[in-house]
Amino acid sequence: MRRAMADAEVGDDWYDDDPTVNLLQERCADAMGKEAGAFVPTGTMANQIGLRLHFRGPGHLVAAAAGLHVTSVEVMTAAALAGIAYRTIDAGPRGWIDAEQAAVLLEPDEFYNVEVVDLLSIENTVGGTGGRVMPLEELRAVRKVADDAGVPVHLDGARIFNAVVATGVDSAEIAAESTTMMFCLSKGLGAPIGSVLCGPAEIAREARRLKILYGGAWRQAGIVAAAGLIALQDGPKRLHEDHERARRLAEGIGELLPGSVDLDQVETNMVFVDTEAMGWPVERTLDRLATLGVGGTLSGKSIRLVTHLDVDDAGIERARTAIASAPV
Ligand SMILES: Cc1ncc(COP(=O)(O)O)c(C=O)c1O
Numbered sequence: 001m002r003r004a005m006a007d008a009e010v011g012d013d014w015y016d017d018d019p020t021v022n023l024l025q026e027r028c029a030d031a032m033g034k035e036a037g038a039f040v041p042t043g044t045m046a047n048q049i050g051l052r053l054h055f056r057g058p059g060h061l062v063a064a065a066a067g068l069h070v071t072s073v074e075v076m077t078a079a080a081l082a083g084i085a086y087r088t089i090d091a092g093p094r095g096w097i098d099a100e101q102a103a104v105l106l107e108p109d110e111f112y113n114v115e116v117v118d119l120l121s122i123e124n125t126v127g128g129t130g131g132r133v134m135p136l137e138e139l140r141a142v143r144k145v146a147d148d149a150g151v152p153v154h155l156d157g158a159r160i161f162n163a164v165v166a167t168g169v170d171s172a173e174i175a176a177e178s179t180t181m182m183f184c185l186s187k188g189l190g191a192p193i194g195s196v197l198c199g200p201a202e203i204a205r206e207a208r209r210l211k212i213l214y215g216g217a218w219r220q221a222g223i224v225a226a227a228g229l230i231a232l233q234d235g236p237k238r239l240h241e242d243h244e245r246a247r248r249l250a251e252g253i254g255e256l257l258p259g260s261v262d263l264d265q266v267e268t269n270m271v272f273v274d275t276e277a278m279g280w281p282v283e284r285t286l287d288r289l290a291t292l293g294v295g296g297t298l299s300g301k302s303i304r305l306v307t308h309l310d311v312d313d314a315g316i317e318r319a320r321t322a323i324a325s326a327p328v
Contacts (some may be wrong), residue, residue, distance in 0.1 A: 001190070001227045010222035013039075014212065020222030024229050028196040031232065032157075032181060033172030036204035038197045039225055040216040043158045044074055046182035046195040047121075048081055049210040050154045053180060053203050054119040058083035063105035064121040065091035067128045069156055071121075081214065087117060093265075095129030096122065099141035106149040120146045123156040124174065125163050128299065131246075131268035133163045136174065143177040155181035158195070161236040162188060162268040165243060185228040188242060188269060189235030190309045194228045235309075242269040242307040245316050249305060252320040272302040273323060285326045292322035 011018035025037035040046050047070055051062055062078070064071045066088040070078065078084035089105050091097045097105070102120060109116040122142065124134040146153045155178035157163070157171075164171050175181045180199035185191035197207060211217055218224075250266040253273055260273050273296075275285045286303060289296050296303040305319060 001230050004226040004230055005223050008222045008226035010220040012219055013221045014217040014219060016208065018220060018222045018225065020225040020229070024225040024232070025196065027229065027232055028183070028185075029198045031171050032160075032175040032183070032198040034175065034181070034198035035201040036199060036207070038204070038207045038211050039221065039228065040195055040197065040211055040214075041193055041218060041224075043069075043156075043182060043184045043186075043195040044077060045211075045214055045216050046184075046197040047074060047154075047156055048077055049207055049214060049216075050156075050180045050182055050197050050199070051078055051084055051119060051121065052082045052210055053199070053206055054152050054154065055082055055084055056118050058085075059116070060118045061085055061087045061116050062119045062121055063087045063089075063102075063117045063151075065089060065095060065097050065101075065123075065126075067091070067095060068121065068123045069127060069158065070123070072128065093129060094132050095126030096124065096132065096134040096138065097142060098138055099145050102142045102145040103149075106145060106151055115150070117149075117151055119154055120151050121154045121156065122178070123158070125159045125166075125268050127159065127270070130262075130265040130272045130304075131159060131162060131270035132265065133166045133267050136167065136169050136177075139174065139177045152179035154178060157181050157183040159184070159187060159268065161239055162243070164236060165239040166268050185231040185235070188239050188308055189231035191227040191231035191235075192224070194224050194231075196228075238309065239269070242309070242311070243267075245269075245307040245311060245313070246271050246305075249307065249316045249319055252316070253323050256320065256324045269307045271305045271307075272299060273305065274302050275326070276301045280326065288326045289319075289322050292318070292325070294319045294322040 029037035185194040250271045254261040
């Protein structure tokens with residue numbers, strides 16, 4: 001990947017003439033069954049451009065489950081950059097909404113009795129609930145509710161390929177249930193940085209304008225796009241290993257600390273460990289894990305462990321043992 005980056009043919013992405021970026025955008029759009037793609041530095045920027053494309057302006061709403069990346073980490077970003085306010089609903093432990101919840105979200109405003117929701121934003125897999133996968137039939141049912149309400153759908157598919165690998169459903173089939181979508185070439189696919197917003201050709205011009213507006217026209221970005229091309233081609237092929245390791249890790253921790261891991265929640269590459277249920281202070285446990293060479297992050301009251309291409313079998317064993325000794 002580093003060699004491909006060094007050898008990349010580059011141009012000026014501001015003017016749409018970086019050949020490696022353009023090739024990556026085409027390939028990503030193809031993989032998602034969309035007509036156009038915009039390569040940007042971060043998933044956050046891809047989401048923010050995606051939301052803004054559909055948003056009619058302050059006073060309108062974007063509907064989404066509470067706790068998604070857009071409604072938690074990015075909530076102030078959306079407010080600051082576009083004046084976006086959300087209408088949210090608690091989707092429950094799985095994290096994704098069903099058709100009934102989508103219908104509640106898309107009801108006309110109770111005070112004005114007019115349509116104020118410009119967009120329904122969904123996420124698959126859902127990071128905040130452990131990388132859970134929204135089943136295709138649920139996705140289709142939600143899309144139908146949005147279609148009936150005349151509301152477009154934006155899919156935060158940061159980890160769409162984890163959903164692909166977990167279900168065997170093609171990326172384009174998942175993405176077909178959205179108007180615009182984004183996915184990350186970083187994270188599990190292994191590129192250092194980069195995400196791609198994909199959608200219909202008619203939004204490409206405005207997406208490009210917003211990309212420039214948000215500071216994302218990154219000149220000779222072909223250097224990074226070259227990594228993205230490899231991530232797109234090779235990354236998905238090995239994600240099943242991450243899923244297998246996550247399951248093994250979850251089972252191992254579950255055996256050592258019964259009740260600390262909900263195995264049903266482990267569908268892809270994340271393991272949530274509820275150490276508070278064991279009576280351990282979560283912050284101290286995280287510090288202790290770090291000293292044992294195991295990186296985890298806090299997600300609510302759980303420790304989130306993520307498997308990825310730099311975690312091998314020995315790493316899984318190390319993490320399992322470290323967790324067991326964490327409160328010592
Ligand atoms: C579901 C989801 N969407 C979007 C993002 C944002 O991606 P980035 O960190 O590249 O801005 C993340 C990051 O973790 C994520 O988990």
